[in-house]
Amino acid sequence: MAAFDAPFTPVEPVRAYQRVAEQIEDRILSGELPPGSRLPGERELVSQFGVGRSTVREALRVLQSAGLIRSRPGDPLGAEVLGVSADNLSQALGRLTRSHLCSLGELIQFRMVLEAESNRLAARLRTEDDLTRMAELIERMRSLAGAGTGLRAFSETDALFHQAVAEASRNALLGLCARAVHDAVVEIIEHKIANVADATAWMARSIDHHEQVLAAIRAGDAPHAAQLARRALHAYYADHVEPTARPLLTAALEEE
Amino acid sequence: MAAFDAPFTPVEPVRAYQRVAEQIEDRILSGELPPGSRLPGERELVSQFGVGRSTVREALRVLQSAGLIRSRPGDPLGAEVLGVSADNLSQALGRLTRSHLCSLGELIQFRMVLEAESNRLAARLRTEDDLTRMAELIERMRSLAGAGTGLRAFSETDALFHQAVAEASRNALLGLCARAVHDAVVEIIEHKIANVADATAWMARSIDHHEQVLAAIRAGDAPHAAQLARRALHAYYADHVEPTARPLLTAALEEE
DNA sequence: GAAATCAACTGGTCTGACCAGTGGACTGGC
DNA sequence: GCCAGTCCACTGGTCAGACCAGTTGATTTC
Numbered sequence: 001m002a003a004f005d006a007p008f009t010p011v012e013p014v015r016a017y018q019r020v021a022e023q024i025e026d027r028i029l030s031g032e033l034p035p036g037s038r039l040p041g042e043r044e045l046v047s048q049f050g051v052g053r054s055t056v057r058e059a060l061r062v063l064q065s066a067g068l069i070r071s072r073p074g075d076p077l078g079a080e081v082l083g084v085s086a087d088n089l090s091q092a093l094g095r096l097t098r099s100h101l102c103s104l105g106e107l108i109q110f111r112m113v114l115e116a117e118s119n120r121l122a123a124r125l126r127t128e129d130d131l132t133r134m135a136e137l138i139e140r141m142r143s144l145a146g147a148g149t150g151l152r153a154f155s156e157t158d159a160l161f162h163q164a165v166a167e168a169s170r171n172a173l174l175g176l177c178a179r180a181v182h183d184a185v186v187e188i189i190e191h192k193i194a195n196v197a198d199a200t201a202w203m204a205r206s207i208d209h210h211e212q213v214l215a216a217i218r219a220g221d222a223p224h225a226a227q228l229a230r231r232a233l234h235a236y237y238a239d240h241v242e243p244t245a246r247p248l249l250t251a252a253l254e255e256e
Numbered sequence: 257m258a259a260f261d262a263p264f265t266p267v268e269p270v271r272a273y274q275r276v277a278e279q280i281e282d283r284i285l286s287g288e289l290p291p292g293s294r295l296p297g298e299r300e301l302v303s304q305f306g307v308g309r310s311t312v313r314e315a316l317r318v319l320q321s322a323g324l325i326r327s328r329p330g331d332p333l334g335a336e337v338l339g340v341s342a343d344n345l346s347q348a349l350g351r352l353t354r355s356h357l358c359s360l361g362e363l364i365q366f367r368m369v370l371e372a373e374s375n376r377l378a379a380r381l382r383t384e385d386d387l388t389r390m391a392e393l394i395e396r397m398r399s400l401a402g403a404g405t406g407l408r409a410f411s412e413t414d415a416l417f418h419q420a421v422a423e424a425s426r427n428a429l430l431g432l433c434a435r436a437v438h439d440a441v442v443e444i445i446e447h448k449i450a451n452v453a454d455a456t457a458w459m460a461r462s463i464d465h466h467e468q469v470l471a472a473i474r475a476g477d478a479p480h481a482a483q484l485a486r487r488a489l490h491a492y493y494a495d496h497v498e499p500t501a502r503p504l505l506t507a508a509l510e511e512e
Numbered sequence: 513g514a515a516a517t518c519a520a521c522t523g524g525t526c527t528g529a530c531c532a533g534t535g536g537a538c539t540g541g542c
Numbered sequence: 543g544c545c546a547g548t549c550c551a552c553t554g555g556t557c558a559g560a561c562c563a564g565t566t567g568a569t570t571t572c
Contacts, residue, residue, distance in 0.1 A: 089348050096340055
């Protein structure tokens with residue numbers, strides 16, 4: 001049947017650097033080269049693959065731009081394997097936005113969807129351990145806010161809380177994407193974020209929000225947990241998006 | 257205040273190829289180099305940037321692996337600008353799955369979320385033009401199924417329908433990501449997809465589903481439109497995911 | 513006028529070289 | 543024995559020049 005409309009597919013040449021990159025990528029993704037391990041030096045790879053150094057280097061460039069490895073001049077151990085992360089995703093999302101293929105408003109709306117779904121699933125599937133961990137993180141946020149140690153440590157704990165929710169939702173992909181979108185958003189309106197007028201008040205409100213989320217998740221109230229994420233993001237970002245996009249953002253607010 | 261916890265950030269060296277790649281990427285993303293336009297030849301870029309050819313080539317490799325350009329040996333016009341697409345996203349998602357950082361089940365679940373939300377928003381925001389276009393595409397699917405021209409053309413029209421829904425939802429990002437996830441899924445279980453026992457029956461069911469979606473969107477019944485996407489994906493893929501993931505997939509089925 | 517030929521390109525690859533930076537071995541003084 | 547300083551082999555980053563296979567368009571040939 002498949003022979004009807006496309007008996008043959010066009011064959012395009014495979015470059016040498018592609019096959020080198022593929023071989024290395026396969027070993028990284030299969031776990032044979034775990035994060036933290038080292039690749040041989042470039043000159044060693046040259047002799048192992050039987051190609052020139054420029055070919056090896058182009059392959060390494062591709063892997064590096066995909067965030068799979070990192071290399072440092074002078075390092076006698078060779079390039080370091082980083083493993084797969086969400087960096088590449090957020091980079092791609094940032095490009096989409098920068099090229100005006102999608103707007104900041106769409107990014108925010110997308111994040112509303114992801115976090116809401118994360119919360120919803122967490123409310124249904126969370127274990128006691130998940131709840132304990134989330135409560136711990138909120139406690140840590142509270143102490144950080146009290147100590148006045150600045151926003152950076154607070155934001156890190158914030159991210160950990162979201163990660164804990166993602167774990168409780170039993171879908172790592174939701175969490176990874178939400179993180180990627182978050183990073184892309186921060187990259188775009190970073191300067192405005194840094195200008196939070198009163199950091200203390202902001203942290204207090206953030207803690208309050210997280211506690212509500214935790215309560216909803218603990219109670220297993222999936223719709224409410226989802227709605228909390230939507231509302232919080234809308235309230236926080238609505239003023240930052242293009243005025244024309246605001247009605248669309250509001251359209252994503254209610255499920256019903 | 258920011259001076260408290262991180263007065264200085266570490267400065268890492270910027271490689272020459274990075275700055276070359278950045279300059280070109282900026283021009284592509286800003287629209288100054290629209291899709292279809294051509295970059296100068298490598299030797300020309302060498303003299304414009306004042307760097308060696310290997311540096312230029314590594315920069316082009318990075319851009320090419322990001323899907324922004326494409327080059328072909330012997331082409332006197334130089335590398336072609338492709339613009340931003342979802343390819344990079346699906347590539348990143350495929351890597352996540354291949355490295356077992358997320359499972360096929362999570363991918364499917366993620367797609368359920370995206371398509372459901374796309375349908376929901378489309379049901380609220382669609383215009384008459386959107387509805388007309390969707391109806392046209394369903395008509396085209398019907399004629400393709402009747403003509404027995406094979407699955408490929410049918411699947412293309414299918415993709416166009418989903419794109420039309422995404423347009424109606426006024427959030428391109430949802431559509432792009434759904435497409436990326438779709439591609440990643442196809443890449444993983446491609447062989448099983450190709451083995452659809454009875455293509456005719458499958459196409460008939462697909463058309464039926466699309467008609468239901470269109471009806472819900474036309475009626476403005478957002479919850480129902482969303483639910484249709486969830487159910488269809490669940491019904492189609494539930495048998496293909498790891499048995500342990502099935503309860504999780506089912507958990508994402510109902511909103512309530 | 514159509515077909516075969518040719519020459520001037522292109523990108524892909526290889527080689528060999530140099531540089532700045534890194535880290536371990538070696539050496540000195542204590 | 544220990545620590546500081548020096549040194550050197552080696553790394554990745556970059557450059558220059560070369561060759562090849564393939565494309566393209568003009569030129570020649572019939």
